[in-house]
Amino acid sequence: xxxxxxxxxxxxxxxxxxxxxxxxxxxxxxxxxxxxxxxxxxxxxxxxxxxxxxxxxxxxxxxxxxxxxxxxxxxxxxxxxxxxxxxxxxxxxxxxxxxxxxxxxxxxxxxxxxxxxxxxxxxxxxxxxxxxxxxxxxxxxxxxxxxxxxxxxxxxxxxxxxxxxxxxxxxxxxxxxxxxxxxxxxxxxxxxxxxxxxxxxxxxxxxxxxxxxxxxxxxxxxxxxxxxxxxxxxxxxxxxxxxxxxxxxxxxxxxx
Amino acid sequence: xxxxxxxxxxxxxxxxxxxxxxxxxxxxxxxxxxxxxxxxxxxxxxxxxxxxxxxxxxxxxxxxxxxxxxxxxxxxxxxxxxxxxxxxxxxxxxxxxxxxxxxxxxxxx
Numbered sequence: 001x002x003x004x005x006x007x008x009x010x011x012x013x014x015x016x017x018x019x020x021x022x023x024x025x026x027x028x029x030x031x032x033x034x035x036x037x038x039x040x041x042x043x044x045x046x047x048x049x050x051x052x053x054x055x056x057x058x059x060x061x062x063x064x065x066x067x068x069x070x071x072x073x074x075x076x077x078x079x080x081x082x083x084x085x086x087x088x089x090x091x092x093x094x095x096x097x098x099x100x101x102x103x104x105x106x107x108x109x110x111x112x113x114x115x116x117x118x119x120x121x122x123x124x125x126x127x128x129x130x131x132x133x134x135x136x137x138x139x140x141x142x143x144x145x146x147x148x149x150x151x152x153x154x155x156x157x158x159x160x161x162x163x164x165x166x167x168x169x170x171x172x173x174x175x176x177x178x179x180x181x182x183x184x185x186x187x188x189x190x191x192x193x194x195x196x197x198x199x200x201x202x203x204x205x206x207x208x209x210x211x212x213x214x215x216x217x218x219x220x221x222x223x224x225x226x227x228x229x230x231x232x233x234x235x236x237x238x239x240x241x242x243x244x245x246x247x248x249x250x251x252x253x254x255x256x
Numbered sequence: 257x258x259x260x261x262x263x264x265x266x267x268x269x270x271x272x273x274x275x276x277x278x279x280x281x282x283x284x285x286x287x288x289x290x291x292x293x294x295x296x297x298x299x300x301x302x303x304x305x306x307x308x309x310x311x312x313x314x315x316x317x318x319x320x321x322x323x324x325x326x327x328x329x330x331x332x333x334x335x336x337x338x339x340x341x342x343x344x345x346x347x348x349x350x351x352x353x354x355x356x357x358x359x360x361x362x363x364x365x
Contacts, residue, residue, distance in 0.1 A: 024332070025336060030336075040344070041346070044351075048347075048350050048354050048355075051351065051354060051355050051358065052354040052355065052358040053358065055362060056359075063301065094296065101289055108322070108326055109326075112278050116275065119268075120267060120268040121265045121266060122270070224265045227265065240323075243326075244319060244322045247319060247322065248319070251312070251314075256308055
């Protein structure tokens with residue numbers, strides 16, 4: 001094995017014969033790409049399951065203005081997500097999710113600026129933009145925590161639902177949602193909400209941790225000693241991927 | 257561990273053109289998101305199919321800019337671009353297969 005590793009750049013003909021990097025990307029970046037592809041399949045599977053379960057439940061037939069929550073049909077997302085912090089009882093459909101989307105896109109922009117600064121070995125600029133990225137990530141997580149809390153506690157009026165208790169159908173009013181009951185619609189709607197946004201939120205949280213590690217290592221001069229800032233680029237790929245997933249979650253969970 | 261360790265790091269001045277490009281892409285992403293909102297609230301609910309098609313097109317536009325510019329895939333070699341993009345055909349297949357399946361389950365109930 002040891003003699004094969006040393007013949008670099010001798011094969012002039014075939015690009016794929018070995019001893020070269022046909023993708024012209026470093027090992028670490030390439031592996032990050034392949035990891036992100038596997039992660040893309042996981043998220044696709046989750047979102048496609050949402051599609052399957054949504055299509056196997058009846059849709060609401062009437063005019064959206066007359067829409068009410070019921071266990072009988074799938075809810076219209078903009079009727080579910082219409083609360084904004086400090087504006088209790090004011091229906092503002094999708095405004096809060098829209099703010100979250102802009103926050104995540106902006107933190108993606110500051111990440112690109114950090115990567116760009118890394119290319120120039122500009123430690124001060126990398127530190128500055130990494131801090132903005134971390135701040136964006138944390139703000140997004142805070143918004144998501146509020147969104148979850150609101151979803152779990154539910155609205156003031158609640159929804160009536162029938163339960164089979166001791167062989168009798170009893171009508172009860174449900175407030176909010178958990179994994180067994182759901183005021184907004186069929187219980188799988190809440191389960192999918194928790195699973196998809198939760199899985200994405202876990203990615204954001206680990207992204208913030210990685211970003212912090214990169215910031216720490218930049219600030220202590222680790223990458224200056226190493227001579228290059230490629231780690232910023234690799235973690236940047238991951239962070240953009242998290243933003244990309246949110247773009248899809250936003251469309252297929254909140255808008256459609 | 258790292259044989260190329262060095263203490264001589266040369267800080268280069270920022271490339272104005274590159275930074276302007278980054279903000280331009282950011283602006284496009286912002287505008288497309290704003291358009292999604294406009295479509296969601298200004299188009300009456302009767303145009304449901306048109307709405308959904310517009311949302312999907314706008315999402316793909318945003319994905320194109322994020323992957324192509326921010327993740328820099330558009331500037332990599334062709335073989336890398338295709339090894340990332342072609343496997344995504346499986347996602348399209350699964351999407352169509354399971355949506356049709358979900359519809360059939362509803363019909364069969």
